[in-house]
Amino acid sequence: MIIVDDDAATAEMYRLGLEAAGYSVVVAPDAEGLFRAIDRATPDIIVLDWQLPGMRGDEILQHIRIDHRTRALPVFMLSNHLGDQDGAIDRVFLAGALAWLEKAKTPPSLLAERVTEALGPEAGS
Numbered sequence: 451m452i453i454v455d456d457d458a459a460t461a462e463m464y465r466l467g468l469e470a471a472g473y474s475v476v477v478a479p480d481a482e483g484l485f486r487a488i489d490r491a492t493p494d495i496i497v498l499d500w501q502l503p504g505m506r507g508d509e510i511l512q513h514i515r516i517d518h519r520t521r522a523l524p525v526f527m528l529s530n531h532l533g534d535q536d537g538a539i540d541r542v543f544l545a546g547a548l549a550w551l552e553k554a555k556t557p558p559s560l561l562a563e564r565v566t567e568a569l570g571p572e573a574g575s
Contacts, residue, residue, distance in 0.1 A: 451468065451473050451474065451475050451476070451493050451494060451495045451496070451497065451565065452475075452476045452477075452478055452484060452487050452488070452493045452495075452496050452497070453465060453468075453475060453476070453477050453478070453496075453497045453528075454477075454478045454479075454480070454481070454483070454484045454496065454497065454498045454499055454502065454510070455477070455479070455497075455499040455502075455528070456479045456480055456499065456501075456502050456503055457499075458479070460553065461477045461479070462477070463558060464497070464528070464558050464561060465477050466558065467557070467558020467559060467561065467562060468558060468561065468562050468565065470558075470562075471558075471559070471562035471565075471566070473562065473565065476493070479502075479503075480502050480503050480504055480505075481502060481504055481505040481509075481510045481513070482504070484496070484498075484510065485513070488517070488519065488520060492519045492520060492523075493520075493523065494523070494524075494569060495523060495524045495525070495526070495565055495568060495569060496514065496520070496523055496524075496525045496526070497525075497526045497528050497561065497565075498510060498511065498525055498526065498527055498528065498547075499527075499528060499529050500527060500529035500531040500538065501529060501531050506538075507527055507529065507538075507542065508538065508541040508542050508545060511525055511527075511542055511545045511546070511547060512545055515545055515546060524548050524568045524569065525542075525546065525547045525548060526547065526548055526549050526550075526551055526561075526564065526565070526568075527539075527542050527547050527549065527550045527551065528551045528553055528556060528561065529550070529551075529552070529553060530552060530553045530554055548568055549564060551564065
């Protein structure tokens with residue numbers, strides 16, 4: 451799994467929570483870091499923030515969908531950006547995101563539950 455978030459403390463909190471649930475997690479701070487991580491190993495799921503340096507989450511998701519290695523990967527948006535602004539949530543769902551989760555309402559344990567639902571119980575612990 452790859453978590454893409456430019457807030458290091460937030461990314462670390464989710465990484466620790468997901469690892470405690472049995473997931474292997476790589477953290478990338480931006481699109482460039484995500485694409486480098488994908489070049490090393492294709493993840494089973496991507497958790498993507500909306501507000502990132504250089505590219506928004508929907509733009510990154512479009513690149514994910516173009517790449518044959520990641521075209522069908524489950525992607526969760528995890529952001530405090532209000533998804534109903536400027537049609538943001540519509541764009542990510544049209545690009546195949548599974549969910550738009552609000553960070554303020556999604557502790558790591560809930561994210562782990564949602565990942566398990568998406569990947570199946572054999573994926574985690």
